[in-house]
Amino acid sequence: MATVDITGEQFASTIEGNDIVLVDFWAEWCGPCKQFGPTYATVSEKHPDVLFTKVDTEAEQQLAAEAGISSIPTLMAFREKVLVFSQPGALNSQQLEQVVDAVKALDMDEVHAHVARQREEAAAATGKPTAGPQDGTQIPEA
Numbered sequence: 001m002a003t004v005d006i007t008g009e010q011f012a013s014t015i016e017g018n019d020i021v022l023v024d025f026w027a028e029w030c031g032p033c034k035q036f037g038p039t040y041a042t043v044s045e046k047h048p049d050v051l052f053t054k055v056d057t058e059a060e061q062q063l064a065a066e067a068g069i070s071s072i073p074t075l076m077a078f079r080e081k082v083l084v085f086s087q088p089g090a091l092n093s094q095q096l097e098q099v100v101d102a103v104k105a106l107d108m109d110e111v112h113a114h115v116a117r118q119r120e121e122a123a124a125a126t127g128k129p130t131a132g133p134q135d136g137t138q139i140p141e142a
Helices: 008-016 031-045 061-066 093-105 108-126
Strands: 020-026 051-056 074-079 082-088
Touching: 008 051, 008 061, 020 031, 020 093, 031 051, 031 093, 074 093, 082 093, 082 108
Parallel strands: 020 051
Antiparallel strands: 020 074, 074 082
């Protein structure tokens, strides 16, 4: 499957409507982004079960800000609506394959339980229930 460009309007529905979504935050003027682009496209062809998306940070500045993008390229991976990986910097094809394989191998029952525990702890600490997107970026190492 080829990569798909998405906008801020499409972001949430893309994450919610697909099991595994990788997001490449990039810009046309970014040299490392241009180097990473072909690698990202090539690896996307090997994984038809994963949706590989791209967000142009120049065109989607609000989305980039909401996602906390401070360096590009930044790669994020979502599985079952949970952010499970986020890292700035261009990856080579072997590293990107490792990320894809690791995301596919996650025990999502464990990830969802971890996210629920984090929310409970945050609610207990603040006295307020927490809401918002699930974030499993601090899941224990597998």
